[in-house]
Amino acid sequence: MTAGEYVIDSRNGRIGRVMGRVxxxxxxxxxxxxxxxxxxxxxxxxxxxxxxxxARVREVNAEGRLP
Structure with a gap:
């Protein structure tokens, strides 16, 4: 898996974007x-x-929100 890729945390079903690995x-x-x-x-x-x-639609919507 690479940074920026979307994955699912199978423990709780949440989707997330890979930011890194430690x-x-x-x-x-x-x-x-x-x-x-x-x-x-x-x-x-x-x-x-x-x-x-x-997930990508959520990101675009979040970027377009006014402060």
């Missing part, structure tokens, strides 16, 4: 920004295309 953990950030969380490498599964599309 040891046996992957650092994920929710679509549209927010607090990163660590996920064990064995709990990461690839996101399906529909899930990626929804």
């Amino acid at each position: 040891g046996t953990y992957v650092q994920l950030r929710p679509p549209g920004g927010g607090r990163e969380w660590d996920c064990p490498l064995e709990a990461v599964t690839p996101a399906r295309p529909g899930e990626v599309l929804r």
Whole structure:
């Protein structure tokens, strides 16, 4: 897996964008920004295309919001 790729944290079903990797953990950030969380490498599964599309739409919407 590479930085920027969308994956699913199979422990709770959350989708996240890979920000990096430290040891046996992957650092994920929710679509549209927010607090990163660590996920064990064995709990990461690839996101399906529909899930990626929804995540990218959330990011674009978050960027377009006025302060």
